[in-house]
Structures are given as structure tokens and as C-alpha cells.
Amino acid sequence: MSGLTSKEAQARLRRDGENELAAAEKIHPIRMFLGQFRDVMVLILLAATGISAFLGELTDAVTIILIVLLNAILGFLQEYRTEQTLESLHSLTAPSAMVCRDGRWQTVPARELVCGDLVRLEAGDQVPADAALVEAAGMAVNESILTGESEAVTKQPGDPEDRQNVLHKKNLVYAGTAVLRGSGNAVVIATGVQTQMGQISAMLQSVQQDMTPLQKRLASLGKVVAVICLLVCGAVFLAGVLRGEPVFEMLMTGITIAIAAIPEGLPATVTIALALAVSRMMKHGALVNRLHSVETLGCASVICSDKTGTITENRMTVTEIWAGDEDFQVTGTGLRMAGAVMQEGRSVNPMAKPALQELLICGTLCSTAELDSEFPRKSQRNRGENTASGVWHATGDPTEVALLVAAEKGGISRKPLLRKHPVQHTEPFDSETRRMGVTVEAGAGTCTYWKGALDRILELCTFAMQDGKTVPLTERMRKQILQKAEMLSDQALRVLAFAKQETGHDGVFLGLAGMIDPPRAAARTAIRTCARAQIRTVMITGDHKNTAAAIARQAGLLRGKKAMTGAELDALTDAQLDACLDEYSVFARVNPGHKLRLVRAYRRRGEIVAMTGDGVNDAPAIKEADVGVAMGKNGTDVARQAADMVLTDDNFATLVDAVEQGRCVYANIRKFVRYLLSCNIGEVLTMFLGILMGMPVVLLPTQLLLVNLVTDGLPAIALGLEPPEPEAMTKPPRRPEESFFSDGLMGRIVLRGVLIGIGTLGSFSTILRMGGTLEAARTAALCTLILSQLVHVFECKSETRTLFSVRYGNNFWLLGAVLVSLAVLGAAVLLPMLQVIFSTVLLTGQQLGIAAGFSLAVPLIGGVLGRKPKK
Template identity: 85%
Template sequence: MPGLTSKQAQERLRRDGENELAAAAKLHPLRMFLGQFRDVMVMILLAATVVSAFLGELTDAVTIILIVLLNAILGFLQEFRTEQTLESLRNLTAPTAAVCRDGKWQTIPARELVCGDVIRLEAGDNVPADAALTSAAGLAVNESILTGESEAVSKQAGSPEDTRNDLHKKNIVYAGTAILRGSAEATVIATGTRTQMGQISTMLQDVQQEMTPLQKRLAGLGKVVALLCLGVCAAVFLAGVLRGEPVFDMLMTGITIAIAAIPEGLPATVTIALALAVSRMMKRGALVNRLHSVETLGCASVICSDKTGTITENRMTVTHVIAGGEEFSVTGTGLQMAGAILQEGHGVNPASKPALRELFTCGALCSTAEIHSEAPQKSQRNRSARTDRGTWSVTGDPTEVALLVAAEKGGISRKQLLRAHPVQRMEPFDSETRRMSVTVSDGAGTCTYWKGAADCILPLCGFQMEGGRVVPLTEPEKAVIRRQVLTLSDQALRVLAFAKQDGSACIYLGLAGMLDPPREAARTAIRTCARAQIRTVMITGDHKNTATAIAKQAGLLRGKKAMTGEELDALTDAQLDACLDQYAVFARVNPAHKLRLVRAYRRRGEIVAMTGDGVNDAPAIKEADVGVAMGQSGTDVARQAADVVLTDDNLATLVDAVEQGRCVYANIRKFVRYLLSCNIGEVLTMFLGILMGMPVVLLPTQLLLVNLVTDGLPAIALGLEPPEPEAMQKPPRKPDESFFSDGLMGRIFFRGILIGIGTLGSFSVVASMGGTLEAARTAALCTLILSQLVHVFECKSEQRTLFSMRYGNNLWLVGAVLVSLAVLAAAIYVPMLRVIFSTVLLTGQQLGIAAGFSLAVPLCSSIFGLFSGKRKKRDC
């Protein structure tokens, strides 16, 4: 074929542009980093840093600035990583192309290709542009990067007028896909952003990253805290000045109390809690690219899952065999060595079934795949099952590999067969004939084995094996075989027929049905999601019947229906939103369909987790609230677009991550409850003391000691709380649900008020009993810290009281409280620290008063909760 001239190519290159994917406008890394400091809470913390440094508290200032920098660095890394996604996509295109220019073949940079160029493709090539095939010989292409389906796609030349580059077309090859076998010539029909890969790059550019639900809640909390700090500072300052206190002293006191009101430990504690959850998830096979996505997983209400490799094993497995008029089942999945050949539940030795033995022999010899194990294999002679542990190492076509594994389970080894029957000639699989043959030595002569589509093999056969004998194959019997093929196909099995040419007789051997079976762990995960009221949806490029059958086996349908991409195109957004609940499977979809489905679920207020492994999944992964990529089978583009990467490609791992996400959010609520209750108690202690005409109850250094002792280790240790047993038995949180839902804000204020009243009570009683001002302050300090350390155990659960709490499930918290108690004791009993913190030694009576006020409120609260809980149970 002549192709274009150089002049024509240059004109089209100027008109259409180079064959490259779109490059996004890059943001300078410095601007990206500085943009991390726009958050309200960050600004409050920076202000607190300045004030702390002004007051001489350099340790606090350094601590706060480190917290701010850590959060900024994490945010910068996430944004910078997102910028690399499009760059990885650009690297997938082929660097060069074999093209016919000026009547001769030459190799040029792929970016110089234009529409109308004639290109040549060979096995091992990456397709440089979308092109229509003009000739093809045994061409098979791996399109998983675009469709998500790993099975090789056979291609053949089509009509010269058919030049649309829609997906799933037999006469079109797509940029970025790989030629597995065969050769072809094709005419370029789309380049650059007009290719299927280019359309994906455009979609990736259009997707905007949004704040996670937790980030939105923390931003709202920051505004509340900012108003609270300003209000407290102003109120304390005015109250003190009106009482006649020195203006400068009251200004410093007001600022100190405002700092006490700031939960400066909150950002650090949130980051640490998320980081610890990331560590736990990593041990279970989930790598997190974006910290806040851990919590977002916890409120996921819809999981949009790919089929291949996520719900299924991603390995074709022979499950049914029909040979000699008898039906057999094959156990074991994927590349597992263990497995058996069963008939009506009982083990069968293929040596006793000639037709079955010949079928496995045909499947093993008529193959280009290889299978081996590094471990020595036991002899399988006269056995009905293989019991070896481990998996096979394989190379070759997944279908042929499945047949070799099934033959090994029946004790038939390809290596042994090849030694006895060397290959004389092989006719590879052809997309037009849809069959393959191999001629091997057989004693003094030769025989030929055939395998392929049943409607291509059956017409060749005039005989069949029956009980070890070769008998004629009649038309009525062929009709029975065709019905068997339909029955197996209805079960989503890929069906192959087998035959043996011995002399002039072509003998039908039987059928093998295979599929990519659902993972057992995926079935369990889908049931867990159902209990947690999380909807699991399958979105796949596979055929509708196959997807539906797998969904049934995995327990995913549950009365729902399946929809194809073509049917999806026929719906408006409003129609789709109205019927979305009726469907659990979306089959034969392209990247735009996946993106549209994710957006449809999000329009309905759902929090969406989207899994995928191919370039075709990248836009939907990036658009979803939580994008999840496969670590084993996933492309670099998918992994970089994702928030979470599953190292084992297993849906069960994602469900474990959801549980961790729910645990993280519960723990964040726990330490927010703890920190705010404590801070409210501190503020009220100071504010009410001033209003009641008392001396300043706690000095600024004593307030800073309280923050050091209570806002640090105990709050962090609360972030280590394990998931509660009922975590995956509750519905997911709604995205617009308040952070303080279920009465949390009321409990925070109530407990903070009680802490403040208890501290003032301790101060007043010690003072009224003749204690010095320093002793009263020391008693108040002890009461405030002790009551907060008791309260930390109350915050372990929102349902249990102190009497029913599990104390042993978080020893880090027990240790943190003991360390805090030790710091308090040192501040009172170490002479040098007594000078720094203005404390004095307390008498036994004064210590008893402080401890009594600390314990009275939580004990009364727990007793009340215990009786009210019993009353609720009786009412139920």
C-alpha cells in the first residue's frame, strides 16, 4: 500500500498537531506548597505559634510549627503526585512506528504520525495510534489497558469505510494496546487527543480534586474554634479590666486562655491517627497515597468494582468437562496445584475414562503455553486428584494455561506427552477459522489434535468416543452437543470443543467449559458490605451475560438487574438517576461510561469508592471520592490516579480498609470529644473564676502544663483504639452529617462544664479550709488534670460507661495516662519543677479533695448511664 507522501504528512501534521496526549498546565511546586497554608485551622495554629514565642514558650512554638509543616508536606505530596498521572499516561504511547511514506517503509517517531498513514504492526509492538486494519494474519491484541479485560482480542481487517474508533471493534487497533501475536497493516484514523487513550487524558484533566468529608468537617471546626478563641480572649480581658486588674496582665491571661482553648494537638492527632491506620492497612495489603482518604473510605456508601481480578481470580479455570457422553467437574481455581476431577461428587481417574484422557491430551498438546513448578512433583499415575500445595508458574494464553492446569489435575503432563509425541506441525489459532491444530508423532505414524469453537470443530467430526470405542457421530447427537454448548455458555463459561484426526477419521472428544471464577474472599466481602448497608456495583467491559453470571455467583445481584453501556447511552442523566438503584451490574462499558456512573452516584449524595486497574479506569478512579487501584495488575496511570492501592487486587482487602476507615472516624470523634471537653473545662475554670471574683485560678504556666499533659499522649493513644465489633453492622455516615451528630456536642459541653465546676470546687474548698493560694491552685491543677485523665477512658466508647468499658484492648492509652500522671507528680514533688509551675506539696486531705472532685462526676455519670442503659433494655 503506497501510504502518504512526506508533503501530505507535513500538511496534516500542521493541521492536526502531533500524535501526543494533552499536557496539563503545570503548577510551580513552590506555589503548590504555599497553597497548603490557606486552611483556617492552619492560620489559627500559626497565630498560636507567634503568641507562644512572644510569651517565651519556645517548646510549644516549635511543636506547633512542626505540626503545621507536617500537614503542609503531606498535602503537597498528594497534589504533586496527582500532577504526575498525566505524565505517566503520555509515556504509554509507542516511541516509534513503522510507516509507509513516499512508497517505502521507514521508522519514524510516533509523534509524527498523521491520519491516513499506513503502519505495520508485529508481535511485541505497542500500537502507536488508533488505526483501521487493512490486512491481518493471526492478529491478537491485549486491550486490557483500555477495556480492563485480560483475554486476548482477535482482530481482522474490515470494511475500508468503517473508520470510527469506538471501543470493542474487531477491525480497529487502539493506541497504547499491545500486539500479542500475528502481524498486520493498518491505516491511522485518529491521533493525539482524538484516540481512545487521548480521550482518557482529556477526561483526567477535567476531573477536579475535592476536599474529603473529614477535611470539610475539620475546616468547619476550625472556624468554630477561631470564633471561640476570639470570644474567650475578649470576654476574659474585659471582665478582668472591669474588676480593676492590670490591663497587661489581663491581656496575657486572655491570650493564654485563648491558647488553652485552641486544640493545637488536634491536627497532629488526626494526622497520627490517619498514619497509624495507614500502617495497619499496609499490613493487610492496602497502600494509601492520600492520608485523608482513609477516613473517606469509612463513609463509603457505594463500591464500584471492576470484575476481573477484583471480584474474580483473574485466571481462567476449567470447571466443567463433557467427554464420552459423561459430565465431569474440576475443582481448584486459578494456578493452584491442588484439584480433582469429579463425577457426581466422586473422584475420577482419567486413565479409566479414555475419552476424558484423550480430551486432556488434546488440550495439553494443542497449545503454545508452558507450565512448570520449581518444586519436585509427585507422580500422579492412577490418581484422581492432585494434592500438591502451591501454584504453577506459567507463560502463554490464559485459556491454554487453564487447559494445562486441568490436565495436570488429571495426572496428564504436557512435558511427558511431548517426549512421547513430538510435535511435527502446528497450525496456530486463527480468528477466521477459530480453531487450532497440532500434528504429533504417534507410534510409527502421526495424528492431529484440534481445538476451537464448537461450531467450527463439530462439522469436521464424523465419529466420537463412547466407552473407549470409536462410534459414528450422528446429526441428532451433534444437536445434543450444541445444546450442551448453549447450557454451558448460559453459565458464563467459555466453551471449547476438542477432536482427534486419526487417519481419515476425525473423532469428537468432548467439551471443556472455563471461566474466571469469583474469589471466595470477594463473596465474603460482598456479604459484609451488605450488612454494613454498602452497595457493591460491578462495572466491567465484559459481556453482559458473563458479568451477570459472575455477579450471581458472587452474591452481588440480590434482585437487581444488569445494564450495558449501549443502554446507558440511551438514558439522560435524569433518567439514569431515577433508575440507578435498580442495577448492580454495568457491562460492556467504556471509560466515559465509568466516569458518568461515578458522577451519577455522587449526584445522589453517595460517597463512592471506585476500583480499577487499567488506563480506562483512571478518570473514574480520580473522580471518585476514593479511587482504588490494583497493585498487581494495575497500570502506573491507575495507581497514580488512585488514593489507595490494593497490593493483592482483592475486594476483601478494600472492605477491610473500609472498616479501618470507620474506625479512624470513630477515633477522631473520640479524641475531638476528649480535647474539646478538656479545653472547655479549662476555659470555664478561668472565665467563671474571674466572673465570681476569685483570684486567677490557674497561672499561664500551669495552663500550659495541663495542655502538655492532657492534649498530647492520651489524645494520640485514643487514635489507637481498635475497631468496635459493631463497626461494620451500621449504615455508612451521610456526607452532610454533622461531625457532632448523635448528641456529641451536647456531651462535650456538659462534660466540659462539669470539669470546670469540679476544678473550681476543688480550688474553693481547699481555700476555704485554710489552704494557701498556691495550695488551692495546686489542688485545682490536680483536679483538672485527673478529671481529664479519667474522662479519656469515658471517650473510648460512645455507648459504654466506665463500668462496662474494655480497658485491656488499648494498652497504649493506659500507658499514656500513667506517663501523664508521672508528669503531674513530678510538677508537684520535684523542687525545681515546683518553682517553674508555682506548685506546692499538698496535704493528704487536700489530695483527697482534689481526687474526690476528679472522680465524683465521672462515677456519677457512669452510674446514671448504667441504670439508664438497663432501663432502655427493659423497654425494648
């Protein structure tokens, strides 16, 4: 082929457009920032800021506006980061391409490529457009960013008429992928948005991010607070006017008390609780990009997980060997040194099994991988078993590394072997021959070791090794070998065959090795934890169906469910998919569109979906999911920027730990919302009922400010540091429609707030009736109010335990916050300078006893009236 002429290329460029991904509509940063102030709670706080400033309460106004700005900045940063996801795709496109135009090869900008162009690709090149190969020599391509599978894909020319642009085709190369080895020429069949990468770009633009469950609940809470504020303001105003008080004065009083009803510390406390959870998760290997996603993860009812590297080790491991007509098992996984070659439950010395020994030698010599074989000083190492506790350091092809590790477990090391058998010649693996050979010195002559596909190894052999002897390879033995290979393949093992061939002789068949990327032990435990927590774990992978199902079975993920391929998924309508979705827990051989469709299907059913992934192919589904999770080790920048969370260790178990933290965060938010609202209701009722009963003003503005900024804030923040409760991962996930005040929380809040208010008024009126001064009565009321709240904070530690059964010692921050609040109260009452500021006086022992008595009566009465019945 001679390619296109320049004239033809220009005409097609005008017709089809440039070979570039579609640019997303950009939102101006200022518009994005102003959009953070649309929330109901934020609008209430802004109104409170203006009113506080008008009334001269500048400290309140400054505090509230700082809280609002902090939340707006955090929200802006999260949204701005999300907007960068699409721009990251552009960095994956090749800047230039070698193309044949007008009968000669030339370099042109990749954006000028058109369908029909003939491009040349070599090792190290980035593929500039989707193209069909017309020539290829030993070409292998890394397609992991599109398929999620890290293993190199061999490429070869196919039917010239086969130009259908779908994934997983041997004769196609895809834009954004990298040529690892070999070279070839290909005809461009898709450019720009028509490429597989372009389709992913379009999917990303179609995804709209919704509010998280927590944001929806906080918005709902904001509406409730707004209604309460209006009702309080109206009630105080009417009560005062009916008593004959001046209209303007009562309007200002009503507004002041309504502002006291606003839990202005709530947004800051929520933000702090989420930030603290982020810090804890970071220590466990989970980096959070979007703050509210921490809590959303706690609601997750479905986790859609990739297979490779997330549920599995992402390291091939030899688990089965068949040599000399005998079966052997290899224990240990990945690059861990510990492991053994076993037979019938006992470790085997390969020196006593010639066929096994020769197979391990063959796998060791017929390799270009390297293994760091230095052991820790305290390791114990015997033939057939290695009990070292360290980890190997390896370079090279994952399959060859697995063979080297298996040989080390059998006591056979590569470096000593190479000294004994220096390499003379290597025949590298080729997609056509599907085998690799290495010729080494052996005594006075040479010997060639072979490994590769079974059919290509068997055709070299006329002998086999059995019982330490070389025997003719009969037809019956060939059938037996094929049957054994099929049995290993049925276990989803990748099967390699081995042979040796001495100079001038036919090949001797040595045996088979079966290997797999095994599930992580921690992933199996995490999947069981998810099952107890009624969270469905679903594997979505680009791997083959049998392999995916086998891994799922080993990981404990199938549990009577079935596996479905992407092709089978395409045959279903959305209605049919929704109807049968519960029957499947494995989806194999899927493309980016399938992943996005599955996430949307689960969300249609009302599920809260967490989606993990590492490639560009995962980015649309990651962005669509309620919580998108990217891999930190092997993930692409696009996946990481589309995600709400990044796992630095690529481990499924880390994600499940994060789910527990998410549940803990929501539980803690309920705890301090309960605390703040109970306290605020107590404060409002104290002022409101005092006015209705014709009493003097119970608490002065400076005293209310002391309560709100110090004794309310510090304990509430400390409640955000409560550790997860033991039963956190035994409960089902919360439903998205569940009220923030579910399970009787609002009733407990109102009851406790009423009791705090009544207790504070009781202390105030008792002191007055006993002849105490107004200043003493107010000081006693202040002490009662604060002490009641500090006792109540311990009640808020649990929704199922009473004040007498909660764990006091599991949160030292809370104990510290209570002590600080008590110290502030003591200073305000005892220090003359602070007495002037807060209008307090030194109480007598009797007055102090009355204040303490009303404070302790409140939790005792609340414990009796608010006790939850046992279920």
C-alpha cells in the same frame, strides 16, 4: 495503498496538530505549597503562633508552627503526586512509528503522524495512533489499559468504510496498546486528543478533586473553634474590665485563655491517627497515597468494582467437562493444586472414562503452556483427585494453563505425556482457523490432537467417542453437541471443543470443556459484609453482559438487580439514569466515558463512591471518585497515580477490610476530638470562672503547658490506635452532610468539660478554705484536672459503653500513655527541680485525697447525667 506524500502529511500536521496528548496547566510548586495554609484551623493556629511569640511563650509558638508545617508538607506531597498523573500518560505513547511516505517505508517520530498515514505494526510494537487495519496476519493486541480485560484481542481487516473510532472493534487498533503477535498495516484515523487515549487524557483534566468529608468536617470544626476563641476572649475581657482590672492586662489575659481553648494538638493527632491507620492497612495489602482518603473510605456508600482480578481470581478455571455424553465437574479454582474431577458428587478416575481421559490428554498435549508440577512433600495425589495444599507456578496462555491444571487434578501430567508422545509438528492458533493442532508420536504412527472453537472442530470430525468406543457422528449427535455447548455458554462459560485424528483417518470428537474466571471466595464474603454494612457493590466491567451477570450472580452481587450494557447506558439521559440507577448492580461492555458518567451519577445522588480499576481506561473514574483505588499487581502507573489507594493483592476483600479501617479511623477521630475538646473546655472554664469569681489565678501558664503538651497529647494519640469496634461493619455509612458532632457528641463534650472545670475549681477552693497555701491549692487543682482527664480518656473509648463496661485491655498503647502521664504528673509534684519549674508543692495525704475525690466524682456524675438512652 501507498500512504501520503510528505507534502500532504505536513499540511495535515499544520491543520490537526501534533500526535500528542494535551498538556495540563501546571501549578508552580511554591504556589501549591502556600495553598496548604488556606484552611481555617491552620489560620487559627498561625494566629495563635504569633500571639504566643508576642507573649513570650516561645515553646508554645515553636510547637504550633511545627504542627502547621508538618500538615502543610503532607498536603503538598499529596497534591504534587496527583499532578503527575497526566504526565504518566505520555510514557504510554510510542516514540516513533514505521510509516509509508512518498511510496517508501520510513521511521518518523510518532508525534508527526497524521490522519491518513499508512503505518506498519509488528509483534512488540506499541500502537502510535488509533488506526483501521487494511492488512493483518495473525495479529493479536493487548488492550487491557483501555478495556480492563487482559485477554489478547485478535484483529483483522474490516469494511474499508468502517472508520468509526469506538472501543471493542476488531478492525481497529488503539494508541498506547501493544501488539502481542502477528503483523499488519493500518490507516491512521485519529491522532492526539482525538484518540481513545487522548479522550481519557481530556477526561482526567476535567476532573476536579473536592475536599474529603473529613476535611470538610475539620474545616467546620475550625470555624466553631474560632467562634469559641473570640467569645472566650471577649467574655474574659469584659468580665475583667467590669471588675475594674486594667484594660490591657485583661486583653492579654483573655487572649491567653483563648489560646488555651485552641486544641493545637488536633491537626497533629488527626494526622497521626491517619498515618497509623495507613500503617495498619499496609500490613493488609492496601497502600494509601492520600492520607485523608482513609477516613473517606469509611464513609463509602457505593463501591464500583472492576470484575477481572478484583472480584474474580484473574485465572481461567475449568469447571465443566462433557465427554462421552457424560457430565463432569472440576473443583478447585485458579492455580490451587487442591481439586478433583467429580461426577454426581464423587471423584472420578479418568482411566475408567476413556472419553474423559482422551479429552484431558488432548488439552495437555495441545498446548504451549507450562506448569510446575512439583508437589509439597506432604501432599496426597490420586487419580481424579489432588489434595495438595500448594499453588502451581504457570507460564503461558491462561486458557491452556486452566486445561493443564484440570488434567493434573485428573492425574495427567504434561511432562510424562511428552516423553511418551514427542511433538512432531504444531499448528498454532490463528484468528482465521480458530483452532490449534499438535501432531505427536503414537505407537508406530502419529496422531494429531485439536482444540478450538466448536464449529471449527466439528467440521474435522465424522466420529465421536462414547462408552470407550469410536462411533459415527450422526446428525442427531451433532445437534446434541451444539445444544450442550449452548447450555454451557448460557452459564457464561468459555467453551472449547476437542478432537483427535490419527494419520489417514477422520477426526474423532472427544468433548467440550467449559471454563470461567471464577469469583474469589474472599470476594463473596466481602460482598456479604458490604451488604450488612448497607454499602452497595456495583460491578463495572468491559466484559460481555452475560459473563458479567453470571459472575455477579455467583459472587452474590446481583440480589434481584439487573445488568446494563454501555450501549443501553448511552440511550439514557442523565435524568433517566438517575431514576433507574438503583435497579442495576452490573454495567458491562463499558468504555472510560461510561465509567466516569456512572461515578458522577452516584455522586449526584449524594453517595460517597469508591472506584476500583487497573487500566488507563479507569483513571478518569478513579480520579473522579471520592476514593479511587488502583490495583497493585496488574495496574498501570496512570491508574496508580490517579488513585488514593493501591491494593497490592488486587483483592476486593482487602478493599472491604480498608473500609472497616476507615470507619475505625473516623470513630477514633471523634473519640480524641471528644477528649481534647472536653479537656480544653475544662481548662478554659477553670481559668474563666476563677476570674469571674474573683479568685487568684488557678493555674499558671507553665502548668497549663504541662497539661496541653503531655497529659492531653499522649492519651489523645493513643485513642487513635483503638481497634475497630465489633459493630463497625453493621452500621450504615455516614451521610456526607452529617455533622461531626452528630448523635449528641457536642452535648457530651460540653457537659464533661463543664464538670472537669467545676471539679478543678472545687478542689482549688476547698484547699484554700481549709487553710492550704496558694501553691498547694494550685497543685491540687493541677492534679484534679489531669486525673479527671485521664479518667475521661477511658470514657472516650466508646460512644455506647460506660466507664464500667468499656474494654480496657484492647489498647495497650492507651494504658501506656496514661501511665506515662501519671508518671509526668508525679515527677512534677515530687521532684524538687520540677517543683521549681512548675510551681508545685508536695501535697498532704488529705489534700491528695481531696484532689482524687473531685477527680473521681466527675466521671460518676458525668456517667449519670450523660448516659445515652437505649434505642
